[in-house]
Amino acid sequence: MSFYNQRGVFLQLLRPSIVSPKEVRxxxxxxxxxEGYDPxxxxxxxxxxxxxxxxxxxHDGGxxxxINAxxxxxxxxxxxxxDKAVLVGLAKAYSKIINP
Incomplete structure (x- = not known):
């Protein structure tokens, strides 16, 4: 988030589970x-x-x-x-980034 934009989205690619190596989360x-001030x-x-x-x-590699919207x-x-399509599109795009 920047000084001018107070809304933000934080994305994190999580590790796949041991049971399903093709899992993408x-x-x-x-x-x-x-913003506040600590006196x-x-x-x-x-x-x-x-x-x-x-x-x-x-479960198929991305x-x-x-997702539950x-x-x-x-x-x-x-x-x-x-709404679900927006979230799925964001997840798909982010999962394709190899080195964020």
């Missing part, structure tokens, strides 16, 4: 950043608000992903297949 954290240390502080976690899982990601007023 992508953890996604969506959050708002709040004791005279330092600027940052905290994450409204943080939500989602995890996309693929070709298809499953419980949020309106595209801000169209409803939770539907388009």
């Amino acid at each position: 992508v953890s996604m954290q969506f959050a708002l950043k709040e 004791v240390n005279r330092d600027v502080t940052f905290s994450l608000l409204d943080s939500t976690l989602r995890e996309a899982v693929s 070709v298809t992903f499953t 419980h949020a309106d990601m595209d801000a169209d007023g409803d939770i539907d297949l388009q």
